[in-house]
Amino acid sequence: MEPKEQDVKEEKQDSSSADVKEPKDSSSEEEVFEGESRAIPYARFKEKALEARELKSEIERIKAEKDNEIHRATSQLQAFYESELAKVSRERSTDPIYDLDDEPKINEKITPIANEIKELRAELNSLRSERETERLRNDISKLQAVYPELDEEHVLVVKKARPKWSLDECAEYSHKYFEDRVKSKYSAMISKKKEAAKRPLLDGEGRLNIEPSQKPKTFEEAKKRMLEYAKQLDRS
Known part of the structure; x- marks a missing residue:
C-alpha cells in the first residue's frame, strides 16, 4: 500500500507544477505595460522616457551655462571695481592736493568707467531675467496639464502685472480667460446660426x-x- 500512496502524491505534485505558468520576460520591447486607462507599448514608453531625460539634461545644461555667465559677469564687475579703487588710491597718494582746474580731467576719466559699470550691471540683470523667465516657462509647462487652455506668454504677462500672485493663480487666470473667450465665440456663432434659421x-x-x-x-x-x-x- 505504501508505494501506491507515494505514486499518488507524485502525480499530484506533477499536475500542480504543470499548472504553474512561467512569468513572462518583461524586458522584451514587445511587452505591453498596462496604464490606468489604456495600454502603452514598451517601445513608445521607452521613447518618451528617453525624450524626457534628454529635455531634463538640456534644461540643466542651460541653467549651468546661465550660472557660469552670471558668475563670470559678477567676477568681472568685482575685479573692475577693485582695479579702479586701487588706481584711485595710487593717484591720491601721489597727488593728494585736489585742484579745481583738474576737474575736467577727472571727469574725463570717470565717465567711461561709469558707462562701463552701467553696461556690466545691465548685462548682469539681463542674464538674471533670462534665467528667471526660463524657470517660469519650465514651471508653466508643468501646469499645462491642470490648466489646458492657458497661454504661456499670457501667464508671463499676468505674473509681471501681478507679482504677488503665485504661478498657479496666474495659470488658472489665463486658463479661465481663454476658456471664456472660446465659449463666447461659440455662443456668438450659435446665436448667428439660430438667427439665420429664423429668417425666411x-x-x-x-x-x-x-x-x-x-x-x-x-x-x-x-x-x-x-x-x-x-x-x-x-x-x-
Whole structure:
C-alpha cells in the first residue's frame, strides 16, 4: 500500500507544477505595460522616457551655462571695481592736493568707467531675467496639464502685472480667460446660426433672403438652399 500512496502524491505534485505558468520576460520591447486607462507599448514608453531625460539634461545644461555667465559677469564687475579703487588710491597718494582746474580731467576719466559699470550691471540683470523667465516657462509647462487652455506668454504677462500672485493663480487666470473667450465665440456663432434659421429663405420678390457672404457660389449650393426652403414650406 505504501508505494501506491507515494505514486499518488507524485502525480499530484506533477499536475500542480504543470499548472504553474512561467512569468513572462518583461524586458522584451514587445511587452505591453498596462496604464490606468489604456495600454502603452514598451517601445513608445521607452521613447518618451528617453525624450524626457534628454529635455531634463538640456534644461540643466542651460541653467549651468546661465550660472557660469552670471558668475563670470559678477567676477568681472568685482575685479573692475577693485582695479579702479586701487588706481584711485595710487593717484591720491601721489597727488593728494585736489585742484579745481583738474576737474575736467577727472571727469574725463570717470565717465567711461561709469558707462562701463552701467553696461556690466545691465548685462548682469539681463542674464538674471533670462534665467528667471526660463524657470517660469519650465514651471508653466508643468501646469499645462491642470490648466489646458492657458497661454504661456499670457501667464508671463499676468505674473509681471501681478507679482504677488503665485504661478498657479496666474495659470488658472489665463486658463479661465481663454476658456471664456472660446465659449463666447461659440455662443456668438450659435446665436448667428439660430438667427439665420429664423429668417425666411425667400424675400417678398422670391429671391434668396441671405447675407451677401452666404450667397451660393455654385448651382449645387443654390439647389440645396431651394430644397431647404421646400422642406420649410412643408413643415408650415
